[in-house]
Amino acid sequence: MASLRYESQVRPALVEGQKGYHEVTEDIVRPIEATPSRAWWIGFLISVGLLIFGIISVTHEVIFGVGQWNLNRTIGWGWDITNFVWWVGIGHAGTLISAILLLFRQGWRTGVNRAAEAMTIFAVMCAGQFPIWHMGRVWMAFFVMPYPNTRGPLWVNFNSPLLWDVFAISTYFTVSLLFWYSGLLPDLATVRDRAKLKWRKLFYGLTSFGWTGSAKHWQRHEALSLVLAGLSTPLVLSVHTIVSFDFATSVIPGWHTTIFPPYFVAGAIFSGFAMVQTLLLVTRKVLSLEEYITLEHIEVMNKVIVLTGSIVGVAYLTELFIAWYGQNPFENWAFMQNRVNIFSPYGWSYYLMMGCNVLSPQIFWFRKMRRNITVTFFMSVIVNIGMWFERFVIIVTSIYRDYLPSSWSTYYRPTIWEIGFYMGTFGLFFTCYFLFSKFFPVIAIAEIKHILKKSGAIYKEKMDGIEKVSVEEFASEHAHVHEHAPHAAH
């Protein structure tokens, strides 16, 4: 019943303007076929610069050892594991948008899923750097893989959360990549079939794998997407759960908490959506895609941000309450002295975290604020600063004063190489994103076409008449159509 596809007028249009299928293709492929702008070049070169800074920092660390970072006896996990958890968290929005929202049949995901998935993949790539280079003797990194070896065989410890993490992150990366790329195939074929230049024909011919758009292939593609979405949904939730196990299964006061898994997952979605906002607000402006990534999309994501931010807030208060109520003196100390006490060495970071993650997103209870682009952009950055400090608070304030006061750490400050490494992952992330936005369709073309006749502004307007007619009138008006030309589809 394709011609009668109807969506309530209560739902705002997801594609604005007078668009047909061809206009959708034109709009989304235009940035790929155009010469990159000056802004693109500037952004790209800054990213590459940061990446080079990162490579130098990591090289320095590999040559001279992990001692080049300011880690010490008590603070064994400093900036690097903070950054690792931060990037993994950011890498949660993409697959959440494309998988969970696909299962929930949320039409608005089509405008943002492609870029969000790309962001996920790049964020996980950045995250993976930290544990790998933290190994110090990085040429031994393959020891984390279980394989029959001549060292015993010495197997990895399958009961260890750190190994679960290896499996979780690598599975998550692989599955996200497959999901993203299988969705890209039809769109790359669209670019290929329009290509005039020789290199473009070659490049998109290779990357689109010979996609034709055959009905049988689409049928399999739909089945694949649905099952991958079904698999990715528990996968997304498992990844940050397992990352939280890195902490929660230990006996360190401040980490040894059963609330960690849901609290980490909510935080991951929170920071992931914030990063999606940061990127898409710029992308839609620079690539003139405001009609596809509409204020509606931005508002919906802001709702997710205020929800997950509040969940995170409840989790912060719960663990604080339990630290007091549980009457474990060590747990109590970790919270009351190392965090809540603003005069303690890292007390400031606890309040920064609370302010950025719990208080500031509450602004999104107001519709005006949710639909304000400047406020959204500002908030998306604030949220990610807050989420970085959440991980910093969890890691550093829990370990810098351990059971033995004589080994209490001196004030931990990162060295230039730690900062350089972190900056380098920004370089990696944005270099990848800039290349992606230049060479790949940043919006899922086929998926937009799929919802176009239901959620496109021009088609919704046409449905206006139907809204005014009663059900009986509508039925009697259309009944004869069915008698004479029954549709095969149902």
Place this chain on the structure above:
Amino acid sequence: MAVKKFVVGYFEDEPELFAGVKKIRSAGYKIHDVYTPMPIHGLDKAMGLRDTSLHTAGFIYGITGTTTALSGIGWIFNADWPINFGGKSHFDLPAWIPITFELTVLFSAVGMVMTFCYLCNLAPFVRKHHFNLRSTDDQFTVVLELTAKSNEGEVQAFLASIGAKGINTQVAESGWWLGRYDKDKTPIGTSLA
């Protein structure tokens, strides 16, 4: 694959396509394939295609992953090298859940994508005949195969009568071959008769 003759036409939107496919089938013509810019729900049923079994394949790959994880870890920790972790059980099933789950998902996803690519003949350097380049853009292309019994002019006239546009006849290789999209060459072994 054999080189065959096809009559090609396109429709401009889904409702016309559905009506067209229905008429083509009731008239008894053989639909070679339909090419669309996006997935169209119900088109497979309208064309009489059978359901895909990709889900089943995914399930089989999934349980293969589960079995691999459980038997692998079980063998390593109980038979090959039983390490004593603070006196805990060697058969520590709850601690294996995360890795078992991850491997289930990994096997299922990788296996399904590879099966999908295999079934649809998707890979770099795979080249196919494209009947209508706009069918990845905005045209819903219907391709009818000409058999010994069918008459080219008649099929063309029929397509025109059901509202198809841009009707033409193409001689093409119906399968795939290795090639590059920047080189517009006819596949090896094709005789354009």
